Amino acid sequence: MNETINEALILKYIYRRSFLLRFGLAMAAWLVTIFYPDMPLIQDGLSYEKYAAQLASDWLVGRPSSVLEVGIGARAPGPILLIAFFYFLTGGLRVLPLVLAFYSSITAWGPVLTYKIARQLGTSPSGAYYSARLIMWSPAFLIWSALYKEGAIYVVLNLMVYHILLLQEKWQPRSLLIVVGCMPALFALRFYLAAGLAPIVALGLLFGRVKTHADLVNLLWVLLRQIVLVAGLIFLLGQVGFFDRVQADLPANLEEALATIQISRFDLATSATSGYLPDADVSTPEGALAFLPLGLLYFLTVPFPWQLGSMRQNITIPETAFWVLLFPQILSGMKRGLIRNYQGSVLIIAMTASICILYALFMGNIGTAYRMRAQVWLLWAVFAGLGWEQKYERRLAQLESKQLRGQIR
Numbered sequence: 001m002n003e004t005i006n007e008a009l010i011l012k013y014i015y016r017r018s019f020l021l022r023f024g025l026a027m028a029a030w031l032v033t034i035f036y037p038d039m040p041l042i043q044d045g046l047s048y049e050k051y052a053a054q055l056a057s058d059w060l061v062g063r064p065s066s067v068l069e070v071g072i073g074a075r076a077p078g079p080i081l082l083i084a085f086f087y088f089l090t091g092g093l094r095v096l097p098l099v100l101a102f103y104s105s106i107t108a109w110g111p112v113l114t115y116k117i118a119r120q121l122g123t124s125p126s127g128a129y130y131s132a133r134l135i136m137w138s139p140a141f142l143i144w145s146a147l148y149k150e151g152a153i154y155v156v157l158n159l160m161v162y163h164i165l166l167l168q169e170k171w172q173p174r175s176l177l178i179v180v181g182c183m184p185a186l187f188a189l190r191f192y193l194a195a196g197l198a199p200i201v202a203l204g205l206l207f208g209r210v211k212t213h214a215d216l217v218n219l220l221w222v223l224l225r226q227i228v229l230v231a232g233l234i235f236l237l238g239q240v241g242f243f244d245r246v247q248a249d250l251p252a253n254l255e256e257a258l259a260t261i262q263i264s265r266f267d268l269a270t271s272a273t274s275g276y277l278p279d280a281d282v283s284t285p286e287g288a289l290a291f292l293p294l295g296l297l298y299f300l301t302v303p304f305p306w307q308l309g310s311m312r313q314n315i316t317i318p319e320t321a322f323w324v325l326l327f328p329q330i331l332s333g334m335k336r337g338l339i340r341n342y343q344g345s346v347l348i349i350a351m352t353a354s355i356c357i358l359y360a361l362f363m364g365n366i367g368t369a370y371r372m373r374a375q376v377w378l379l380w381a382v383f384a385g386l387g388w389e390q391k392y393e394r395r396l397a398q399l400e401s402k403q404l405r406g407q408i409r
Helices: 007-035 043-061 071-075 077-089 096-107 109-120 125-137 139-144 149-167 173-189 191-206 216-239 242-249 254-271 285-301 317-340 342-362 366-391 393-408
Strands: none
Touching (some): 007 096, 007 125, 071 077, 077 096, 077 173, 096 149, 109 125, 109 366, 139 149, 139 366, 173 191, 191 242, 254 342, 285 317, 285 342, 285 366, 342 366
């Protein structure tokens, strides 16, 4: 990579372009919803905005609010709190385009963090830029970042991964505090995701990076440092009540958890026209294990090209096919990542494996699978950049400077 290229300019370009794409799509969806009420493209966002305005109004007059206790407020406290905070700062001024701009300014950090994660794994600037472009341009990320809470989930996941990678290398109190803050934030957005990833986050912190030819003293020091970091993480999460919330909201044991998943999965598979495999039984450990390979196949690949249905389903087919065709490149990137940054690559692989297992058992229709699968694509994008780098390594010297300079201008 030509060292004269300023990576700060690349990051600014990624952020600006990401913001314009997300804000533009959100505004277009809002206008369509206004003029064509039968096509509510941001129905979740409009509901969040309505309840957030009520919550902000309650705050401004100093009265207790029940918005977060029942209904959609209890199911989606994260987005409602975020928008309510914005309305509180504006003194209750309720202008949805401002909310869309505010939210897009947050979700636009997703591709920027993807670039940083890729660089932290040892990817070249051009490979990291390739990864960021996947998140910048892929329709799934644009759609779900238009005031759906998935956009915030992408930022929180990326932010958490990036700072864990930093903590694997050295002690950084700021990064530890950010990771601690990400866990309750993720819990407010998707509580089961935070609970499932918490052990992997702790293990990821435990695996510190060492110099290639480190001596025994250095190895012991790194191990001690990481143990202190994990202890600090557990202590701080306990202080903010994370473990109490997990214990209160999650099933008591595996059997109860699988029974809950079975009920939800059956409802997803039978209540939507895009439902699949309604006869699957994951209510027992044996049944879940037997179904897992098939469930994983469906989760990662539906809709298949021949599964034509509604307009919304049909427009997801090309993007899904594109990502499926990227899987060999992603696997190649995983191999390359394990060589360049073993600890960081293991962290991301373990996180995505956990997410895949959960959703393979849980998902029962194409629409929900498409929505949740983007969480996996988000983290696999960094490996796609590594795979692209390997595939075109002989051409990188010529492509990097020309491509990045030209697009930034």
